[in-house]
Amino acid sequence: MKILIKNGNIFDPTRNFNKISDIYISGNKIKKIGKNLKLPIKNLKIIDAKGKWVLPGLIDIHTHLREPGYEGKETIKTGTMAAAKGGITTICAMPNTNPTLDTVPVIEYLILKSEKEALVNVLPIGCITKKEEGKEITEIGSLVKAGIVAISDDGKPVSDSFIMYKVLEYTKTFNIPVISHSEDLNLVNGGVMNEGEISMRLGLPGIPSAAEEVMVARDIILAERTKGTLHIAHVSTKGSVNLIRDAKKRGVKITCETAPHYFTLTEEAALGYNTNAKINPPLRTKDDVKAIIEGLKDGTIDIIASDHAPHTKEEKNREFNFAPFGIIGLETELALTYQKLILEEKMDINFVLKKLITNPIKLINLKNRGIIKPEYFADIVIFDPNKKFIPKDNIASKSSNSPFLDWKLLGKVDTTIVNGKIVWDNDRFYY
Amino acid sequence: MLEQKDLLELENLSKENIELILDTAQKFKKLFTKSVKKFPALKGKTIVNLFYEPSTRTRNSFELAAKRLGADVINIVSNTSSIMKGESLIDTGKTLEAMKVDFIIIRHSISGAPNLLAKNISASVINAGDGFHEHPTQGLLDLFTIKDKIKDIKGKKIVIVGDIAHSRVAKSNIFALKKFGANITLVGPSTLVPESFKTLGVEIDYDLKNAIKNADVINILRIQLERQTKNLFPSISEYVKFYKVTEDLVSSLDSNVIIMHPGPMNREIEISSHLADTKKSVILEQVTNGIAIRMAVLYLLSLFKNISKVSL
Numbered sequence: 001m002k003i004l005i006k007n008g009n010i011f012d013p014t015r016n017f018n019k020i021s022d023i024y025i026s027g028n029k030i031k032k033i034g035k036n037l038k039l040p041i042k043n044l045k046i047i048d049a050k051g052k053w054v055l056p057g058l059i060d061i062h063t064h065l066r067e068p069g070y071e072g073k074e075t076i077k078t079g080t081m082a083a084a085k086g087g088i089t090t091i092c093a094m095p096n097t098n099p100t101l102d103t104v105p106v107i108e109y110l111i112l113k114s115e116k117e118a119l120v121n122v123l124p125i126g127c128i129t130k131k132e133e134g135k136e137i138t139e140i141g142s143l144v145k146a147g148i149v150a151i152s153d154d155g156k157p158v159s160d161s162f163i164m165y166k167v168l169e170y171t172k173t174f175n176i177p178v179i180s181h182s183e184d185l186n187l188v189n190g191g192v193m194n195e196g197e198i199s200m201r202l203g204l205p206g207i208p209s210a211a212e213e214v215m216v217a218r219d220i221i222l223a224e225r226t227k228g229t230l231h232i233a234h235v236s237t238k239g240s241v242n243l244i245r246d247a248k249k250r251g252v253k254i255t256c257e258t259a260p261h262y263f264t265l266t267e268e269a270a271l272g273y274n275t276n277a278k279i280n281p282p283l284r285t286k287d288d289v290k291a292i293i294e295g296l297k298d299g300t301i302d303i304i305a306s307d308h309a310p311h312t313k314e315e316k317n318r319e320f321n322f323a324p325f326g327i328i329g330l331e332t333e334l335a336l337t338y339q340k341l342i343l344e345e346k347m348d349i350n351f352v353l354k355k356l357i358t359n360p361i362k363l364i365n366l367k368n369r370g371i372i373k374p375e376y377f378a379d380i381v382i383f384d385p386n387k388k389f390i391p392k393d394n395i396a397s398k399s400s401n402s403p404f405l406d407w408k409l410l411g412k413v414d415t416t417i418v419n420g421k422i423v424w425d426n427d428r429f430y431y
Numbered sequence: 432m433l434e435q436k437d438l439l440e441l442e443n444l445s446k447e448n449i450e451l452i453l454d455t456a457q458k459f460k461k462l463f464t465k466s467v468k469k470f471p472a473l474k475g476k477t478i479v480n481l482f483y484e485p486s487t488r489t490r491n492s493f494e495l496a497a498k499r500l501g502a503d504v505i506n507i508v509s510n511t512s513s514i515m516k517g518e519s520l521i522d523t524g525k526t527l528e529a530m531k532v533d534f535i536i537i538r539h540s541i542s543g544a545p546n547l548l549a550k551n552i553s554a555s556v557i558n559a560g561d562g563f564h565e566h567p568t569q570g571l572l573d574l575f576t577i578k579d580k581i582k583d584i585k586g587k588k589i590v591i592v593g594d595i596a597h598s599r600v601a602k603s604n605i606f607a608l609k610k611f612g613a614n615i616t617l618v619g620p621s622t623l624v625p626e627s628f629k630t631l632g633v634e635i636d637y638d639l640k641n642a643i644k645n646a647d648v649i650n651i652l653r654i655q656l657e658r659q660t661k662n663l664f665p666s667i668s669e670y671v672k673f674y675k676v677t678e679d680l681v682s683s684l685d686s687n688v689i690i691m692h693p694g695p696m697n698r699e700i701e702i703s704s705h706l707a708d709t710k711k712s713v714i715l716e717q718v719t720n721g722i723a724i725r726m727a728v729l730y731l732l733s734l735f736k737n738i739s740k741v742s743l
Binding site: 199 | 442519520521539541542543544546547551561562563564565596599602625627628630
């Protein structure tokens, strides 16, 4: 397919580039960029992007695709549809599937199945320990050869400090990040939401912010000692932001991410026993939200990721304590980020886009993607900053567990192109 | 009548509605403490006691209240451990609804379970205690008992002693009493009296003797004996040493001080046996008043649902 995107406002955060220009795509690559490109009319799809933003496709380093094993919640197909609709052209799939992504055959299965069914690029993340049990490390080198881009026991912490210590050491050979789900389970102690005023009112067992911070502190110390590559997933507290900021100042090799809900919502979202606000780590206080935004502004927080965690209606429509943790996020990530950080907080557009594109690419060493430049893969998103949408009207994910379902969001993805092929355009998917 | 289908919590119940319940309860109390115990406003109606946690007094109190209103009552008693494998709460609720029950009175170990049930069925739901959330009829009967002794509780000092963190009784008491202007002090081991309670406008103390100074009411909570195994306090004997309310402690207070306990009591643990049986104690009156309150709640909710035509 040959595509010409005309007169779009191009943002390329990696090169701090912003101008109105045309982009010509042929095959799976970007071929030309320039004003008033003159091209043969034959077999050319022309997209008028006047007044819209043209961006490299987003990279989401924290998605739960649920396949294999939990296809009732999500599949590779529906999960990647949600990604395409949200302007995300590459996702990293977390390994807490069933079976877990801890052996070469399972990784190969995921890659092959994705080649057949996925609408966007899928890159697997392998387990740190077998079955995420926290006991025995996986064959990390072989998994890297099979195609994983990082390791994580996401959903569970690596409670054994010795294992974390050695894994940060061992992975240096393979140049992949260790993504830490930082949570001290003894401090969590059966908690289901942030410990504080709201948990007290609702009578729900609380998770103190210390449960996250104690583990973040431990992992920083281990990363400092080993010089391994540590990435902290879903940072949610002020204390974690402070610990990471200090560590970076000392030169520790550490990056971290947060998710849109941690800079948009507080623990109050759980009032009325709203299980669509039951997330791990939990939604915190106003003070924490402020600190997360500060961390995003001063560069302490490198990456915004969705932590897309689909669960069925039946699983969520239960007693609060029994409902699973997690919300979907792929379809709302860009709009929430645009609304909150760019419009409300007035952060620079390319500075924010770096957290959705440039920094994720750096973290996982992704080659030839994420830059709008000839001979790069044509992963492109056309975003209309003036168009509104209500998430529940048209959910692509198989699940609908989101606290944002009824929100009126500003900033909608019109078109998503993956590897030179249109997969989402004007409210329609193309397979 | 109460302009609502359910009674789930006192946090959002207005002062006016609370007064209405107390006034109605007063009338019922007069009736059933005389010779005629029945007032058949709910004749032909069906009430289910759905108890997922062991309870004798609350369940019997609701059952008697319902029967004195002429309703038919069935009891379903289950333990929470069977919830995980068994039928979901919503399915249980819908099944009972299909049997055309009018009220479901639920006790559950998980906070918010009554809210979930109420949202998913059209029958009236009454919370008979959920997790660490609320126990609204207990809060109402405690308020009723206090107001029976002290007409205007504005500015009066009410001390609640014990495991506040895990007490639905404490929370319903706080919400109800605050609406009538009482000053509340919470006291207990610091691990069981979280700072977050200050946001409800109460005082916190960890020293029993200091906390009960000038108290008009002392409401003593039952200590759950299993909390010590979770390292929230070291031992029962240490708890007794620091937090048992004794006659000796109370003797320095105004002779009209009222001693309350929601029951069942652990005598000689949170309360001295002798104190429980003195004239200061209103513990048995609380039990009597509980029936009156529950009759009032059932009756007033039934008026909203237009299922009772009998006027009091």
